Amino acid sequence: MTIDEKPIRFKIEPPVEIRERRLGSITTWSGLAGDLVERSRAGALREGSRSFEQVAACASGCATLNLVTIDDAVVVNHAPMGCAGVAARYNRCRRIGRTKRGLAPDNLPLVSTDVRERDTILGATGKLVETIRAAVAERKPAAVFVTTSCASGIIGEDIEGAIAEAEAELGIPVVQVDCAGFKSRIWANGFDAAYDALLRRIVKPATARDPNRVNVVCFSGSLGPLEELLSPLGLVPEPITQFKTIAEIERLSEAAATVGVCPTLSSWLADGLEQRFGVPRVQAPSPYGLRATDAWLRGLGAVTKRSDRAEDFIAAEHAAIKPELDELRTKLAGKRVFVSAGSAQGHNFIAALNDLGIRLAGGCSSHHDPSLDHLAPEADSLANAIHERPDVPYGVCNKQAYQLMNMIHRLKPDLAIMRHPGLVFWPAKLGIPTAYFEDEHFGLGYRGLIRLGRAILDRLDNPALERSLARRAHLPFTDWWLEREATHFLEF
Numbered sequence: 001m002t003i004d005e006k007p008i009r010f011k012i013e014p015p016v017e018i019r020e021r022r023l024g025s026i027t028t029w030s031g032l033a034g035d036l037v038e039r040s041r042a043g044a045l046r047e048g049s050r051s052f053e054q055v056a057a058c059a060s061g062c063a064t065l066n067l068v069t070i071d072d073a074v075v076v077n078h079a080p081m082g083c084a085g086v087a088a089r090y091n092r093c094r095r096i097g098r099t100k101r102g103l104a105p106d107n108l109p110l111v112s113t114d115v116r117e118r119d120t121i122l123g124a125t126g127k128l129v130e131t132i133r134a135a136v137a138e139r140k141p142a143a144v145f146v147t148t149s150c151a152s153g154i155i156g157e158d159i160e161g162a163i164a165e166a167e168a169e170l171g172i173p174v175v176q177v178d179c180a181g182f183k184s185r186i187w188a189n190g191f192d193a194a195y196d197a198l199l200r201r202i203v204k205p206a207t208a209r210d211p212n213r214v215n216v217v218c219f220s221g222s223l224g225p226l227e228e229l230l231s232p233l234g235l236v237p238e239p240i241t242q243f244k245t246i247a248e249i250e251r252l253s254e255a256a257a258t259v260g261v262c263p264t265l266s267s268w269l270a271d272g273l274e275q276r277f278g279v280p281r282v283q284a285p286s287p288y289g290l291r292a293t294d295a296w297l298r299g300l301g302a303v304t305k306r307s308d309r310a311e312d313f314i315a316a317e318h319a320a321i322k323p324e325l326d327e328l329r330t331k332l333a334g335k336r337v338f339v340s341a342g343s344a345q346g347h348n349f350i351a352a353l354n355d356l357g358i359r360l361a362g363g364c365s366s367h368h369d370p371s372l373d374h375l376a377p378e379a380d381s382l383a384n385a386i387h388e389r390p391d392v393p394y395g396v397c398n399k400q401a402y403q404l405m406n407m408i409h410r411l412k413p414d415l416a417i418m419r420h421p422g423l424v425f426w427p428a429k430l431g432i433p434t435a436y437f438e439d440e441h442f443g444l445g446y447r448g449l450i451r452l453g454r455a456i457l458d459r460l461d462n463p464a465l466e467r468s469l470a471r472r473a474h475l476p477f478t479d480w481w482l483e484r485e486a487t488h489f490l491e492f
């Protein structure tokens with residue numbers, strides 16, 4: 001591929017708008033999945049309010065987590081120390097992710113400015129610049145990202161000015177990431193804020209294009225499943241942006257295409273790489289289940305001019321997995337599964353379950369995007385996942401365990417798939433076999449479908465742990481709550 005147009009380089013511009021305003025995203029819903037799709041298409045979704053909330057997620061934490069996985073950068077969390085209370089979990093994510101990619105585990109490059117009450121009155125920019133200087137002296141990073149917080153957002157200081165001063169002095173990019181937690185209930189805004197910072201300040205215009213390299217916007221999962229899908233087309237996956245160096249991120253504009261494995265994660269970055277740097281984005285649902293994987297490969301084949309190879313690969317893989325897929329379908333027929341996940345990643349699981357002959361008992365996502373940035377309607381992950389069964393119960397709640405437990409208790413599935421580790425034990429306490437897949441790429445593509453089917457079968461065959469937990473666990477939820485409608489504390 002030749003570079004036909006000059007990419008647009010950034011001028012000063014406002015940071016990315018939150019999803020609620022940009023896309024009309026919501027965190028409250030209870031009804032049928034088909035209705036959610038229809039209302040999303042009609043622009044008829046409204047955010048509700050909760051009279052009781054058990055937990056809140058934070059976009060600042062999500063942005064910080066995304067950026068602390070960059071290899072040679074430092075993240076300065078301009079916040080009270082409490083905002084870094086999840087640092088141990090982030091460290092675990094970084095260490096496990098590096099191990100999955102065959103890299104030596106190390107500790108996360110995160111420091112906090114430790115904003116205190118006094119600083120909120122007298123100002124904290126001096127502290128910020130000092131912390132940046134100290135972090136650079138100690139770790140010699142290629143860039144510094146400053147993630148903002150509720151406290152730094154509320155005092156409204158000139159962070160940009162302080163950062164510009166530090167950048168001029170230190171000679172490396174020092175980049176503000178606008179992600180104050182109070183701005184949104186949707187933590188996925190942190191993905192957008194982190195990627196927006198990379199697009200605006202780190203990625204450089206391409207000087208050449210590599211026709212074989214494909215940016216794959218993904219989590220920290222292992223590389224193997226990506227290679228399974230791209231290598232037969234003669235393509236090399238560039239998993240971004242975790243465990244990449246700043247120099248590698250500068251060159252994301254040189255790839256032949258960008259694809260994603262989860263549109264919730266990839267949307268803003270893939271869109272930005274296409275619109276700002278001319279890297280075409282593949283318009284397809286994520287490669288989970290046969291139908292979506294076929295579409296994803298066809299989209300990738302078309303963009304990289306390898307449609308024939310994509311068709312050959314699709315046909316060969318369908319034939320190769322058919323015997324075991326048929327066997328799995330027979331064994332799993334009639335099983336009912338509940339899926340809880342962030343948003344599109346849950347839709348991905350549902351699409352794969354359909355192909356395994358499993359009935360969706362119900363699902364719940366942590367937020368819902370009625371559409372995604374410039375993503376074509378055929379890439380609508382929920383519509384794709386529920387096209388055969390739009391009448392399935394579906395909820396949207398931002399990790400409120402009480403709402404999830406109410407749904408699961410009512411629906412009584414044979415198995416629950418929980419995407420987030422902090423929620424895994426809840427259905428298990430009800431005695432319901434529960435699956436958590438640590439490697440986000442586990443179920444990708446044709447071979448992933450088989451892996452997923454085998455793992456589900458294994459969980460269904462071995463319910464001893466959950467049964468034992470249910471006998472011993474004391475639930476904090478009363479019968480009064482479990483017998484109420486899941487919408488009891490919701491107002492629209």
Ligand code: SF4
Nearest residue numbers: 058060083149150181
């Ligand atoms: S940024 Fe705000 S919401 Fe996020 S952890 Fe800090 S105080 Fe909590």
